[in-house]
């Protein structure tokens with residue numbers, strides 16, 4: 001009897017796990033259960049539409065999906081179409097590879113006003129994720145404040161200021177392109193509660209901002225230290241030094257060089273979102289660093305803006321029957337094992353940090369645990385899931401179905417673009433009918 005394994009979530013951690021399982025668990029059958037018809041998770045819905053080369057990893061994932069021991073069950077939502085308890089009853093092992101799809105809350109007064117859109121939702125919207133197709137952010141604004149100094153903040157800021165020509169070779173969906181390129185945005189402020197040396201920006205992404213066609217990146221020379229000092233790892237020091245050099249270049253730029261500005265504001269802690277029902281500004285408090293932490297100095301300033309995008313990290317969605325550690329916000333686990341029969345990988349295991357490839361070792365860990373625990377198998381797996389879904393009248397999308405959706409998107413691509421994404425699940429399913 002093969003060992004039957006369900007991997008829930010077909011993003012990077014799901015695919016790396018599936019690949020590791022077929023390598024290291026002899027005679028296993030791996031079924032990937034995914035809420036959307038489309039696979040690849042954040043590679044499709046998170047990685048910025050103008051960073052197509054990062055999306056190339058989906059070719060390797062597609063090879064895994066095409067493996068004879070792997071099946072894809074797209075458009076099957078955990079907790080709605082099938083419960084975790086049911087999957088655990090059917091499969092010898094269940095791996096949660098659910099990522100961290102929710103925004104960490106911006107817990108300041110006014111954080112719930114109209115015009116505050118967390119990065120998970122905002123990025124999902126401009127990436128054509130069906131769950132956010134109706135977000136409809138009002139971009140009829142002159143200034144946007146993006147909160148956070150991580151790579152997601154850079155993605156959001158860059159996508160908002162690039163021109164239509166610069167985005168021509170991207171897969172930015174039409175609804176987002178129309179809204180962004182028709183918007184009167186003059187300035188995007190990137191707000192960091194700490195300093196330039198503490199920013200988590202990858203230098204490649206930061207440097208890219210120096211070459212934008214219609215936008216000049218700016219930093220305040222007063223915020224830039226003379227050098228990188230203090231205890232830190234060699235890797236952190238090298239990044240801080242590179243970023244400092246890049247910020248020095250930004251500080252020397254002339255705001256009048258381009259039509260738009262992308263302004264880094266460091267040592268600025270968000271205190272309150274201002275306005276009535278709708279955002280009208282952001283109150284910031286100047287900070288200083290004490291033992292690496294941002295401490296308010298009492299000096300405040302108000303920055304007028306019409307849109308606030310907190311890009312301050314993600315969190316996982318609770319799943320019935322899964323223990324989440326209150327402190328870390330991730331599934332309680334030891335090396336990927338929650339308990340025998342239940343495992344976790346990726347951001348649900350270790351928090352929303354790291355790049356796509358970081359998930360590979362999670363997959364290897366989980367596969368090793370399952371190889372140890374699973375024994376001879378015995379649960380029916382795939383045939384039982386198919387029977388359960390059929391019995392409920394739930395239509396699932398197989399990988400070859402996705403390949404037809406994929407081909408239709410590619411065929412509909414505007415010149416220079418890789419694809420024109422479907423953003424509605426019904427439109428995807430219609431292709432299959």
Ligand code: NAP
Pocket residue numbers: 106107147148149150151152153155192193194198199200202205269270311312313314352353354355
């Ligand atoms: P991140 O790297 O953890 O950055 C989060 C930022 O939010 C930090 O600057 C943090 O400041 C700030 N923050 C947190 N809470 C805050 C608050 N209450 N008020 C103000 N600021 C707050 O997270 P991310 O940008 O969401 O990225 C997630 C992961 O995906 C990262 O590992 C990232 O590198 C990766 N990613 C990579 C790429 C790429 O390689 N191109 C693209 C996108 C994402 P403190 O540092 O002060 O806590």
